[in-house]
Amino acid sequence: MAEVFAAGSIEEVVAFLAGHRGVSLPIAGGTDVMVDKRNGRVHPEWLVDLTSLEALAGIEFREGGKVVRIGSMTRIRSLELDPVLGRRAAALVEAARLLGSVQIRTMATVGGNLCHGTPSAEMPPPLLVHDADCEVAGPSGRRVMPLVDLFAGPGRTVLEPDELLVALELRLPDSGVGSCYLRQTVRWSMDLAGVGVAAAVEVDGSTVTKARVALGAVAPVPLLVAEAANALVGTELDAGAAAEAGRRAAAACSPITDARGTESYRRQVVAVLVERAARIAWLRATGSWPAGVPAPANGVLPSEVR
Numbered sequence: 001m002a003e004v005f006a007a008g009s010i011e012e013v014v015a016f017l018a019g020h021r022g023v024s025l026p027i028a029g030g031t032d033v034m035v036d037k038r039n040g041r042v043h044p045e046w047l048v049d050l051t052s053l054e055a056l057a058g059i060e061f062r063e064g065g066k067v068v069r070i071g072s073m074t075r076i077r078s079l080e081l082d083p084v085l086g087r088r089a090a091a092l093v094e095a096a097r098l099l100g101s102v103q104i105r106t107m108a109t110v111g112g113n114l115c116h117g118t119p120s121a122e123m124p125p126p127l128l129v130h131d132a133d134c135e136v137a138g139p140s141g142r143r144v145m146p147l148v149d150l151f152a153g154p155g156r157t158v159l160e161p162d163e164l165l166v167a168l169e170l171r172l173p174d175s176g177v178g179s180c181y182l183r184q185t186v187r188w189s190m191d192l193a194g195v196g197v198a199a200a201v202e203v204d205g206s207t208v209t210k211a212r213v214a215l216g217a218v219a220p221v222p223l224l225v226a227e228a229a230n231a232l233v234g235t236e237l238d239a240g241a242a243a244e245a246g247r248r249a250a251a252a253c254s255p256i257t258d259a260r261g262t263e264s265y266r267r268q269v270v271a272v273l274v275e276r277a278a279r280i281a282w283l284r285a286t287g288s289w290p291a292g293v294p295a296p297a298n299g300v301l302p303s304e305v306r
Helices: 010-019 033-038 076-081 083-088 090-098 102-107 110-115 124-129 226-230 239-252 263-285
Strands: 003-006 024-027 046-049 059-062 067-071 133-138 141-146 151-153 164-171 177-184 195-204 207-216
Touching: 010 024, 010 046, 010 133, 010 164, 024 033, 067 110, 076 090, 076 102, 076 110, 083 090, 090 124, 090 177, 090 195, 090 263, 110 164, 124 177, 124 195, 124 207, 177 263, 195 263, 207 226, 207 239, 207 263, 226 239, 239 263
Parallel strands: 003 046, 024 046
Antiparallel strands: 059 067, 067 164, 133 141, 133 164, 177 195, 195 207
């Protein structure tokens, strides 16, 4: 039976983790930790309760809205319901609304979803395409690193046992940007992603000037696929460019065969979803997507925007 340490500050958390290296584990929403503990995957002597740390929660827009800071204790439900993120970081909101049930989303946190290190987690792909950085607190102070560098393998991150993910920062251009998150699952409700895809593009007029493509559930860690993004830059995201991005993404991933699909099937799904997500992101960036309309989870377009 683990003991519980109720932290009063970030500094207290770091000090306690440093003094109990290897036997203590931070707990936020508990939607992963308690299941892992019950199933014997983790054996902490101490659970470090973060729920009272208001400094770790919340969504804050800075620099005139060009940067958004998301605390690691921010609930997934808060992302899902944020109207500004819905307009300017649609991929993140779409991923949030697909995660588990309303009950899970009300408890689960952004930091927990990332630090659990699950390859099929919903949050990494949309955060990656929005160029997120991590702020990490440890005994030596705080450091910032790109989110893409956080993941070390299934169930593992590069964080030391006495380090804590504090916040994420995303860059959101004023205009001419669009993003989208799509996924394939065996069941549409309450299931992990078999394939998760996020795409984001910036445009000048209708021409793509920047792009990012990220994948989940098809490699040991979430992937940023530069080759796929490069296929979109300089185009007006015609069918050929979108299809080429899909082919490159499918070639870059390394899926496994399991209950959610075979390796070859997942590669095919990656190609299709990258093509669809990129197209929807471009439609949003150019103002051609209906305002306030979320993308269908599998990316099949409504007739009015085909």
